[in-house]
Structure formats: structure tokens, C-alpha cells
Amino acid sequence: MNIIVCVKHIPDPNLPGVMDGFRLKREGVQGVLDPGDEFGVEAGLRLKEELGGEVTLVSMGPAQAQEALRRGLSMGADKAVLISDDSLRGADALVTARVLAAAIKRGAFDLVIAGVESTDGYTGTMPATLAELLGVPQLTFTTAIEVSDGRLRVRRQSADGYQVVECSFPCVMTVTAGVNEPRYASFKGIMAAKKKPFEQLSTSELEVEPDALKPGQEVVEVSLVEQRKAGEVLPDDGQGAVRIATFLKEAKVI
Amino acid sequence: MAGPNPHDFLDLSALLNDEERLLRDTVRRFATERISPGIGGWFERAEFPRALVPEIGALGLLGMHLQGYGCAGAGAVSYGLVCLELEAADSGFRSFVSVQGSLAMFPIRTYGSEEQKERWLPGMAAGEIVGCFGLTEPDFGSDPSRMRTSARREGSDWILNGAKSWITNGGIADVAVVWARTDDGVRGFLVPRGTSGFSTRDIHNKLSLRASVTSELIFDDCRLPAGAMLPGVSGLKGPLSCLSEARYGIIWGAMGAARACYECALEYSKTREQFDKPIAAFQMTQQKLVDMMIEIQKGTLLAIHLGRLKEAGRLSPQQVSFGKLNNVRHALSIAREARTILGANGITLEYPVIRHMNNLESVLTYEGTSEIHTLLLGQAITGHSAFQ
Numbered sequence: 203m204n205i206i207v208c209v210k211h212i213p214d215p216n217l218p219g220v221m222d223g224f225r226l227k228r229e230g231v232q233g234v235l236d237p238g239d240e241f242g243v244e245a246g247l248r249l250k251e252e253l254g255g256e257v258t259l260v261s262m263g264p265a266q267a268q269e270a271l272r273r274g275l276s277m278g279a280d281k282a283v284l285i286s287d288d289s290l291r292g293a294d295a296l297v298t299a300r301v302l303a304a305a306i307k308r309g310a311f312d313l314v315i316a317g318v319e320s321t322d323g324y325t326g327t328m329p330a331t332l333a334e335l336l337g338v339p340q341l342t343f344t345t346a347i348e349v350s351d352g353r354l355r356v357r358r359q360s361a362d363g364y365q366v367v368e369c370s371f372p373c374v375m376t377v378t379a380g381v382n383e384p385r386y387a388s389f390k391g392i393m394a395a396k397k398k399p400f401e402q403l404s405t406s407e408l409e410v411e412p413d414a415l416k417p418g419q420e421v422v423e424v425s426l427v428e429q430r431k432a433g434e435v436l437p438d439d440g441q442g443a444v445r446i447a448t449f450l451k452e453a454k455v456i
Numbered sequence: 457m458a459g460p461n462p463h464d465f466l467d468l469s470a471l472l473n474d475e476e477r478l479l480r481d482t483v484r485r486f487a488t489e490r491i492s493p494g495i496g497g498w499f500e501r502a503e504f505p506r507a508l509v510p511e512i513g514a515l516g517l518l519g520m521h522l523q524g525y526g527c528a529g530a531g532a533v534s535y536g537l538v539c540l541e542l543e544a545a546d547s548g549f550r551s552f553v554s555v556q557g558s559l560a561m562f563p564i565r566t567y568g569s570e571e572q573k574e575r576w577l578p579g580m581a582a583g584e585i586v587g588c589f590g591l592t593e594p595d596f597g598s599d600p601s602r603m604r605t606s607a608r609r610e611g612s613d614w615i616l617n618g619a620k621s622w623i624t625n626g627g628i629a630d631v632a633v634v635w636a637r638t639d640d641g642v643r644g645f646l647v648p649r650g651t652s653g654f655s656t657r658d659i660h661n662k663l664s665l666r667a668s669v670t671s672e673l674i675f676d677d678c679r680l681p682a683g684a685m686l687p688g689v690s691g692l693k694g695p696l697s698c699l700s701e702a703r704y705g706i707i708w709g710a711m712g713a714a715r716a717c718y719e720c721a722l723e724y725s726k727t728r729e730q731f732d733k734p735i736a737a738f739q740m741t742q743q744k745l746v747d748m749m750i751e752i753q754k755g756t757l758l759a760i761h762l763g764r765l766k767e768a769g770r771l772s773p774q775q776v777s778f779g780k781l782n783n784v785r786h787a788l789s790i791a792r793e794a795r796t797i798l799g800a801n802g803i804t805l806e807y808p809v810i811r812h813m814n815n816l817e818s819v820l821t822y823e824g825t826s827e828i829h830t831l832l833l834g835q836a837i838t839g840h841s842a843f844q
Contacts, residue, residue: 269474276478387482389516389528392475 203255203371206306207246208316208332209239209274211267215321224421225292226322228264235270238317240384241377243274245347246315248382253349255312256280262290262301268400275395276387282398287405294419295323299331301415304408306336312371313354318343318378333374340374341367345381361454462722463715466753471760472533479530480537486515487545495546496805498667502660504548505667506586506628513583517542517553519561521701525577527561532766536708536759543709544716546808547815548668550709554823555624556580558701560587560633563644566697567688572646576631588629590620590673591695597622598828598843600635601692605675607636607645607685614638614685616645616653616678622822626671627658633686634673635695644686644694653678664818700773703823704766707779708759710787710819711752713812717787717794718748720807724798741797748790755783774836781829788816 213219213231220227235243246257259274259282261267271282285301293301306314314336319326333340345364346357355368359378387395405415436445450456460467469477490508498505512518519527521535535557543550561580564572564587579585596602605618616636626632632647632654647654657672686694722745725736735741762779765771791813795802802809820826828843835841 272474273478276482386486386515387478388514389479389520389530389534391516392478392482393528393530395478396475 203249203253203312204310205246205249205255205257206311206314207239207242207257207259207274207279208302208314208329209243209259209261209270210236210317210320210322211261211263211270212236212320212322219322221424224424229266233266233269235273236317236321238319238321238379239270239274240277241379241381242315242317243277243279244382244384245344245375245377246313247278247385249313249347249349258283258309260302260305261285262293262298262305265402268402271400272395273387275398275400276392277385278391280398281400283401283403285403285405285408289405289415292417293415294417295325295328296331296419297415297417299328299335300410301405301408302328303332303335304410305403306332307409314338314372314374316374316376318376329374329376336372336374338372338374339369340376341369342376344375344377347375347377347381462749463719464753465749466757468753468756468760471757472537476531476534476537479534480541483515483517483538483541484544486511487541487549491542491545491549492808495667495808496811499546499548499811500666500805502662502666504552504628504669508549509552509586510583512549512553513581516581517557518583519557519565519577519581521557522561522565522577525565525573526579526581527565527577531763532704532771533760533763536705536763539705539709540712540715540756540759542712544712546667546811547709547713547819548665550705550712551624551665551668554702554705554709555589556587558705559589559698560625560629560631562701563589563633563686563689563694563698564646567644567686567694568646569683569687571683572686576646580631585630586625586628588623588625588632588671588673589695589698590623590626590632590634591699592620592622594619594621594672598825600695601642603635603637603642605634605636607638607643607680609639610679612682614645614680614682616647616675616680618675620673622659623656623671623673624665624822625669626673627656627669629656632673633698634675641690642692642694643690645680645684646686647673647675647678647680647684651678651680664814666814696773699823700776703776703780704762704771706819706823707755707762707776707783710780710783710816711755711759713816713819714748714752714755714783714787714790717791717809717812718745718752720809721745721748721794721797724801724807728799735797744793744797748793751786751790755786758782774832777824777829777832777836780824781826781833784816784820785826788813788820791816 211233214234250257257279259271259279262285265286316329341356343359344356345359348355353368357364358367516528517538520530523529539550564576591600607614607616630649634645634647653676655674659670725741726734728735794809831843
């Protein structure tokens with residue numbers, strides 16, 4: 203099975219973000235493989251271990267993004283493709299999906315895995331767009347994965363439970379955090395990653411119209427999130443437990 | 457541009473290559489996720505969580521600096537970074553990895569027969585087999601040349617008698633590398649757990665390295681086949697070469713423990729307020745924090761330098777003594793200073809500081825006491841031995 207995993211190199215979410223105008227500064231800041239994408243890499247590796255085939259990582263980003271790809275390779279992915287081009291600075295989710303689709307279409311694929319959303323931009327629209335551009339079905343918000351009779355069957359997280367949905371290959375799947383427990387890279391994996399195929403492409407090497415690379419979206423304002431206010435205090439008048447349960451239900455936590 | 461990073465002031469990361477940084481980050485994460493959450497409890501209950509050993513094996517960290525037989529052949533700096541990150545969680549885990557890799561696997565790899573290497577090393581690298589190293593005796597620590605444990609021939613067999621003490625991993629070891637006096641000088645023997653005449657007894661009343669097993673090994677007419685002896689070395693240079701390997705890891709590990717104490721004290725000082733301001737704003741606290749930060753940066757720089765020398769095959773045992781002496785004594789003093797910044801909170805297991813402080817008391821003594829390392833350096837620069 204040819205498995206593609208879309209991954210993103212993002213500024214370390216544990217550090218305060220640095221702005222460059224209306225954009226998040228990406229170069230010269232400490233970056234990591236998006237923690238959400240680790241679940242995608244792990245899902246790809248497990249399917250490969252079960253069914254055979256290979257796992258290819260695909261990413262769009264500045265040259266520094268190869269750190270994230272190397273991390274995925276050291277976990278066990280077989281090869282990596284990075285599309286890096288100055289013209290892609292400020293790309294929106296649609297442009298990103300077009301670029302990734304063009305890169306993925308260069309070869310045969312059975313399954314494209316992505317995180318539900320990135321841990322920097324959080325649009326959450328890229329994977330669905332990618333599925334449309336590739337012309338394949340999509341299974342989203344996956345919390346459990348199995349392949350049987352040549353079809354992909356997953357549990358799909360919903361607001362009040364889960365749905366079991368399935369589709370044929372090729373397809374796109376997005377995975378939630380918690381779908382698996384991502385493995386640690388081993389020392390041997392880290393050393394082996396150096397020798398794995400790594401391809402860096404510019405947009406001119408992809409079949410994509412220059413006009414399609416212009417973002418249609420413009421960020422017009424960026425502001426800091428409001429400081430978290432002090433929480434609501436509920437004095438316990440004997441109904442404390444009920445009120446907490448109601449509050450958690452409203453928040454859809456339980 | 458912000459000023460230097462308080463956690464890597466001199467940008468020592470720049471001295472590492474991509475693989476070394478990725479390894480460091482991976483082990484740091486493993487330690488943070490798998491060791492740190494449980495360590496306070498393990499320390500309090502004096503438990504070593506053996507279940508984590510195969511996980512450490514799967515990461516490829518056991519015997520990682522050795523070549524072949526399931527070992528990865530890592531460079532000295534990579535191995536050092538692993539020691540540093542593990543000891544930042546707890547000295548017990550770095551001790552485990554030091555003993556397994558440098559004291560048990562290293563002599564098998566270096567002095568063992570082909571059969572011994574194939575029998576033991578792959579399982580030890582995977583963390584399925586635990587090893588220990590028996591040199592120190594109840595009456596002979598710094599002066600191992602007077603050891604009493606002996607092995608005598610009986611036909612082609614060996615009969616081992618004596619006792620070893622302060623043996624890390626002793627009670628959980630599947631195989632012990634034991635050094636004993638023979639007619640042919642000191643020789644190493646591989647003693648599998650369960651061999652008749654071989655027993656262990658754990659030492660329980662420790663207030664240091666509590667998340668680590670420390671035991672006595674007792675040999676009472678313990679009969680071993682001829683193939684149990686390590687053929688490749690005789691004399692004290694065998695065990696001493698192992699110790700030099702393990703000490704090298706301590707140079708790094710001590711800076712891990714020190715870093716954990718410094719980071720804890722730094723964070724605490726920024727949030728703890730007295731007299732209406734964070735204690736980090738007081739001159740005396742800043743003096744302490746800056747002294748800690750400087751010594752950690754210097755000690756880490758020293759470790760990297762010694763690591764590069766080792767990779768080039770130019771590191772002498774005396775230079776290892778320099779590193780161990782310097783880094784452990786500074787780490788211990790940093791732990792004590794950090795404790796003062798945490799005040800009363802510093803004496804509980806809620807914070808890592810007093811645990812590291814107590815652990816470092818052992819680290820100061822084991823693998824060559826600070827006194828012996830001082831005398832080795834004294835001998836190296838004056839030409840006079842003050843101890844033998």
C-alpha cells in the first residue's frame with residue numbers, strides 16, 4: 203500500500219509565537235513536527251506494518267521544514283518530499299492543498315493521511331480540500347482505524363459519540379490526537395533517516411498553474427487572544443456536583 | 457532579537473550535529489513522558505520500574521556506543537547526550553544505562569569470546585537481559601587490587617568464592633560480570649542468575665539512588681564452566697577500562713541532574729513572591745541562579761569537548777577523571793543551592809531538587825571517589841602518586 207502522510211513543520215507550540223507582520227514567523231525560530239501530525243505518521247507506519255507497502259511524507263514549507271520530515275523518517279517513514287519555494291510564503295489553505303495535491307499526484311497512492319488541523323493555523327480545511335482536488339473520498343476525525351476486505355473502515359468522532367464509516371481506496375483520512383500512541387524514534391531510526399530518499403521540489407517542478415498559487419485569502423487583522431479571566435466560582439450549596447456536571451455537559455466534555 | 461536562551465546560554469546546541477540534536481530531543485521527551493511522571497513515587501517507594509527497560513532498549517540506548525551484536529555504534533557525544541537527558545530525570549536511570557552498557561556489555565563486547573558475545577549482547581541491547589558488574593567488595597572500594605573474591609580451577613571448571621557489594625542492578629540482573637583473583641591475575645567471569653552457589657541480597661536502607669537496585673553478590677563455591685571466563689583480558693586493567701567508560705557517561709549525566717535543579721529553581725524563583733516581588737528579583741537569588749547557569753554551561757562544554765576527544769580516540773583516563781571530578785562536584789553544589797531557592801518546598805518530592813541532591817551524593821563517590829580522582833590528577837601533574 204502506498205501511504206502518503208502530510209506533515210507540517212510549525213514553530214514550537216510550547217514557545218510564545220513570534221509575528222512577522224500578519225504572519226507567524228517561521229524562519230529562525232525553534233520548530234517542530236506538528237504534534238498532531240505525529241498521529242498521522244504513526245497511523246501510516248502501523249498500516250504499513252500490517253499490510254506492507256511504503257510511507258511517504260509530504261510537506262510544504264521553508265527549507266527548515268526538513269527537520270520535521272527527518273523526525274518522521276526517523277520514526278520509520280520510508281521517504282520524504284518537501285515542496286519549498288519562496289513564492290509560497292503566505293500561502294493559504296487552498297494553495298497549500300493545490301501544491302500538496304500536485305506533489306501527491308506525481309505517483310500512485312492508496313491512502314493520504316493528515317492531521318485534523320495544524321497546530322499553528324488551525325483552519326482544518328486543508329485535508330477536505332485535498333480530497334476534493336484528488337477526487338477521492340475522505341474519512342475525517344478518525345479515532346480508530348482498520349482495513350478489511352480492501353476497504354478502509356474507521357470510527358469517526360462526532361459531537362455525541364462516534365460513527366463507523368468506510369470507503370474504498372484511494373482516499374484521504376484525517377486522524378485525531380489519541381487515535382494511537384506515536385512511537386519514539388529509536389537511535390537506529392535516527393541514523394537510518396539520514397540515508398533515506400529526500401526530495402526537495404520547487405513549484406516549477408509540479409504541474410500546477412502559477413495563478414493557482416496566489417492566495418485568494420488575505421489576513422487583514424491579527425490580535426492577541428484575550429487574557430483568560432478568572433473562572434466562575436460556584437459556591438457549593440449542596441448541588442455542587444450537579445452544577446459541575448451540567449457545566450461539563452454544556453461544554454460537551456461529558 | 458531576544459537575548460541568549462536561559463536554558464542554553466552559550467548556544468552549545470550549535471556544537472551538535474542534526475542527528476545528535478534529534479537524539480537528544482527524543483530522549484528528553486522519553487524521559488519527560490515516561491520517567492518524570494513516576495519518578496517521585498518510585499524514589500519514595502524505593503522501586504526501579506523494570507518494565508521500562510525494554511522501552512529503553514527499543515530506543516536503542518543500551519550499549520549504544522558499542523558496535524555490532526544488536527548495538528548501534530553511536531558516537532561518544534550521542535551516548536553522552538543520552539546520559540545527560542536520562543539523568544535530568546533521575547540518576548537511577550542513567551546509572552542503569554551506564555551499568556548495562558558500559559560496565560556489563562562493554563567488557564563482554566571487548567574481552568568476551570564470540571560465543572559469549574552472541575549469547576548475551578543482543579538480549580542486553582534489547583533490554584530483555586539485565587547485566588551488572590561486580591568489582592567493589594565490602595572491604596575494598598578504592599583499592600580493588602586487594603580484592604578477596606577468588607576463582608580457582610577444579611578440572612576445567614572454576615570455583616568462585618567471595619562477596620561483592622554496592623552493585624547497581626545486582627538483584628535484578630540476569631548475568632553478573634564478576635572480577636575475581638586467580639593464579640593468573642584478576643579475571644572476569646560471566647555468572648548467570650540461578651547458578652548454584654550465587655545469590656544476591658538487596659541493600660534497602662539507602663537515602664540516595666532509591667529508584668535503582670543496589671545489591672550484594674554472594675559466591676559460595678559457585679561452580680562455573682571454563683567458558684564463563686572472559687578470555688580477552690587479565691589484570692585490573694580489565695575492570696578499570698570498564699570504569700573509565702562508565703565515568704565518561706557520568707561527566708554528562710551530572711550536568712543533566714544539575715540542569716534539572718537549575719531549571720526548577722529558575723521557574724520557582726519567577727513565580728514565588730515574597731515582599732511583593734518574585735524572589736528572582738532579589739540579588740542573592742540572581743547570584744545563585746547565575747552561578748548555577750555558568751557552571752552548567754561550562755560543565756556541558758567540557759563534556760562535549762571530552763566527547764569529541766573520545767570520538768577521535770584521544771581521551772585519556774586522567775582527562776575522564778578531570779571531567780567526572782569537576783562536573784559531579786559542581787552538580788552537587790548546584791543541587792544544594794537550588795534547594796535553598798525552593799526553601800521548604802525544596803525538601804519534598806514534589807520537586808526534583810532534593811532527589812537529585814541525594815542521588816548526587818552517590819554519584820560523587822561511585823565510579824571513583826572525588827578524592828581518588830583528585831589524586832589521579834595530582835599524580836598526572838606532579839609525577840608523584842599519593843595513594844599507592
